[in-house]
Amino acid sequence: MPELPEVETSRRGIEPHLRNKTITDVIIRQHKLRWPIPKNLPALATGQKVRQICRRAKYIYLKLDNGCIIIHLGMSGSLRICTKHTTVEKHDHIDICVSNGKILRLRDPRKFGCVLWTADDINEHKLFKSLGPEPLDETFDATYLRNKAGKRSCSIKSFIMNSHMVVGVGNIYASESLFKAGINPKRRAGSVSLARFEKLVSAIKNTLIESIEQGGTTLKDFTAEDGQPGYFAQKLLVYGRKDEPCTVCGSPIKKLNQQARSTFYCSRCQK
């Protein structure tokens, strides 16, 4: 269920356990994720040192000297740091074992996630090549979005959730950001003014920064073998609040479906 803040929190959580450690083994229990885990991944990665633990969009990747291990958590994936004594649970699909005895373990009940390998420049990888800017990058601003929006007829909500426009805005933060910016989620992307894109960009950045900070304070011990990994409840203004009063004007929050996803908004505050 990870949105970008959870992915970044996961990256930060696993980083100190893996950086500069040598991979001693890769154990695959289930190949069939969104795409098959490459059969030769253990052969490629074993013996290599993990140089960096990075994030791009909602992908986490481990940089080795001979390539990268790309990880996506899909809808239900989670990462934890284990030891060889940690019980393997159902849906624990892959272990990446390193030289200090720690194990990076991916659990993903719905199997929408993936673990892939690339030997080439990560930015040339098919999944990375056409990604839009990071939402917290300074190149992501109102002018950029206005230009991208052009005369497009798709809804502003699906526009900001489109990874070719900007990455990392998931279903929850799309609703939350549009509420903060006062924009109706059904509005055509092409009809949003530059001034309103300014508000929207600020809202997206603020929402994400706040959540990442909250993740950092919530995250005490990522090894959390017994409980959940570094996910965290967040204060939501509209998401999941159907029929509850708007925090600004008091009118009931509405729910609608867009592209088969739930959208929550205030019809009085968002035009």
Place this chain on the structure above:
DNA sequence: ACTTCGACCTGTTGGC
């Protein structure tokens, strides 16, 4: 080039 929609999978929840 743009938009919509199906597909992938299992666990949880809410209504009857």
Place this chain on the structure above:
DNA sequence: TGCCAACAGGTCGAAG
């Protein structure tokens, strides 16, 4: 209390 349908925070790739 139990059953079943609906739903869940992602996103690619095909089809129109």
